[in-house]
Structure formats: C-alpha cells, structure tokens
Amino acid sequence: MANHPGAVPRGTKRTYCQRIWRAVAAIPPGQVATYGGIAERVGLPRRARLVGHALRQLPAGSSVPWHRVIRAGGRIAFPPGSDSHREQCRRLAAEGVLVLNGRVDMDRYDWQPSLDELLWKPRD
DNA sequence: CTGATGACTATAG
DNA sequence: CCTATAGCCATCA
Numbered sequence: 001m002a003n004h005p006g007a008v009p010r011g012t013k014r015t016y017c018q019r020i021w022r023a024v025a026a027i028p029p030g031q032v033a034t035y036g037g038i039a040e041r042v043g044l045p046r047r048a049r050l051v052g053h054a055l056r057q058l059p060a061g062s063s064v065p066w067h068r069v070i071r072a073g074g075r076i077a078f079p080p081g082s083d084s085h086r087e088q089c090r091r092l093a094a095e096g097v098l099v100l101n102g103r104v105d106m107d108r109y110d111w112q113p114s115l116d117e118l119l120w121k122p123r124d
Numbered sequence: 125c126t127g128a129t130g131a132c133t134a135t136a137g
Numbered sequence: 138c139c140t141a142t143a144g145c146c147a148t149c150a
Contacts, residue, residue, distance in 0.1 A: 048133060088131095
C-alpha cells in the first residue's frame with residue numbers, strides 16, 4: 001500500500017495519534033464528538049488533551065474530519081474570530097450541523113456510537 | 125534537566 | 138456568565 005494522506009510522520013513511536021485519528025475518522029458526518037469522548041473511546045480516559053495534541057499533528061490535507069471534534073459542552077475549541085474557528089464552523093454547517101455563537105447543540109448532534117460500532121474495535 | 129503552554133475537563137464559588 | 142483549581146501529559150523554549 002502506498003502512502004496515503006494521513007500517514008504518520010516517521011519517528012513517532014507507535015503514536016497514540018493513529019488510534020485517535022482512526023476514532024475521529026469514525027465520527028459520522030453531521031455529528032460531533034468531544035475531545036474527552038474520543039480519548040475515552042481509544043482507551044485513554046481523562047486524556048482529552050492528547051486528542052487535541054493529536055489533531056494538531058494532523059497533516060494538512062488529511063481526510064480526518066477534525067472539525068467534528070469539539071469541547072465538552074458543545075463549544076468550538078478555537079478562539080472565536082480565528083481562521084480555524086471559522087473553518088470549523090463552515091465545515092460543520094456544510095454537513096448540516098447548526099453552529100450558533102461558536103456552540104453546537106450537543107443533545108442534537110453528539111455522536112452516540114451504536115453497539116455495532118463499539119464492538120468493532122480495531123486492534124493495534 | 126526544568127518550567128511554561130495548550131485544539132481539555134470537572135468541580136466549586 | 139465568570140474565575141480559580143486541580144488533574145492530565147506531549148511538546149517546546
């Protein structure tokens with residue numbers, strides 16, 4: 001298999017990034033997940049910050065839907081007015097996710113994985 | 125090595 | 138709504 005977009009930078013020791021990126025990639029379009037939720041899902045409870053670090057490491061042009069990851073409580077993590085904040089709002093809106101004042105209605109859009117999805121745990 | 129920083133979160137006042 | 142605190146840990150200066 002040739003290199004695909006989203007390949008891990010060499011030198012990283014079996015980074016947690018791959019696991020996190022895979023979990024983020026599993027978020028369905030039109031829905032969102034929280035940093036903490038993703039962390040828990042990949043077996044890293046209370047490591048919400050790691051998810052942020054991992055997404056920061058994401059190569060430009062990656063197909064990983066980073067915009068579907070938001071803070072607990074439905075807030076966009078980027079400062080309002082920043083380019084990233086605008087881009088995230090734009091991408092979410094394009095998927096039908098309503099973003100008001102940098103906030104998302106979690107009752108409506110928070111992703112609750114089905115039992116099937118929970119059972120389908122990729123191994124390392 | 126140390127200390128600050130940050131795409132976090134929960135709790136308390 | 139806000140600030141403060143504590144827990145968390147890779148990354149950077």
